[in-house]
Amino acid sequence: MKYRHIVWIVIGILFIDQVLKFWIKTNMALNESFPIFGSWFQIHFIENEGMAYGLKFGGEFGKIALTMFRLIAVIVGFFYMKRLVREKYHSGLLVCGALILAGAAGNLIDSMFYGLIFSDSTDLTVAQFLPEGGGYGTFLHGNVVDMLYFPLFSGNFPEWMPFWGGEHFIFFRPIFNIADAAISVGVIAILIFQKRFLHKPGDENQKPVGTQPALDDTVA
Known part of the structure; x- marks a missing residue:
């Protein structure tokens, strides 16, 4: 694989990610949603100030640092x-x-x-581009x-469960975007296939010390 292929992958994911975000931002009010496939796949518009999947990091200073x-x-x-x-590699x-880089x-x-x-996007107004x-x-x-919202199923935790007993839950609750998904897929794939992916080229040609065949001392 050549470096330009890496660049094209990054550009392609960025294009899809940004086109969808632009459309969401200029066509939907904050917290507005509509179904794609039944109730288990929805487009639900939210914004977050921090990390992937809505996580936050250290307020105003944390946002700049992030x-x-x-x-x-x-x-x-x-x-x-x-x-x-x-x-x-x-x-x-x-x-x-x-x-991961594109995400x-x-x-x-x-x-x-x-x-x-x-x-600004609000519950009542749709954002304008270059206001x-x-x-x-x-x-x-x-x-x-x-x-991107995938509430696959929901229910209540058993009453006997510590801390969350009887509470309502939704799986999968986090709302994310194409960039988050790209990062997650990249990281998970590396973890699963790390033995194959992280194998440095040329290592297979290196023989451990002491593996050379011993001379036959019986030969005159």
Whole structure:
């Protein structure tokens, strides 16, 4: 696999991620939803200020720190992927790395620019793209747009269960986006196939010390 293939994978995922986010942001009010396949797959528009799947990190300072960390990680990631391609690592690792890199870049775009280019989304109003009065935030202070919701099933925990006994639950509760999904798929695939993916090229040609055949002392 060549480096340009990595770049095209990243661009393709970014395009899908950003097109969907733009459509959601400019066509749906906050917390609005509609079904795709019955009740178990829905488009449900929310925004979050922090990490993937709606997690948050340390308030205002944490948000800036997280955005800067994403920026540094994406820049370093492109250089690291070039090294992996040059050293001819497994194509599966390269694809997974591209997925993770694309996901990080997708949410980074939201955090860096969405506060500048969109008006605020509320439960009653749909955001405008490039509003006359400026966006709802400043550089590095945009919210990440999430919309993929899979409430596969719900119920109540048994009364005898500690802490959550009798409480209502929904599986799968987190709402996420294409970028989050790309990161998750990339990380999970690497964990599952790590023995194959993380095998450094050339290792199979290295023989352990002491494996050379011994000379036959009986031969005159």
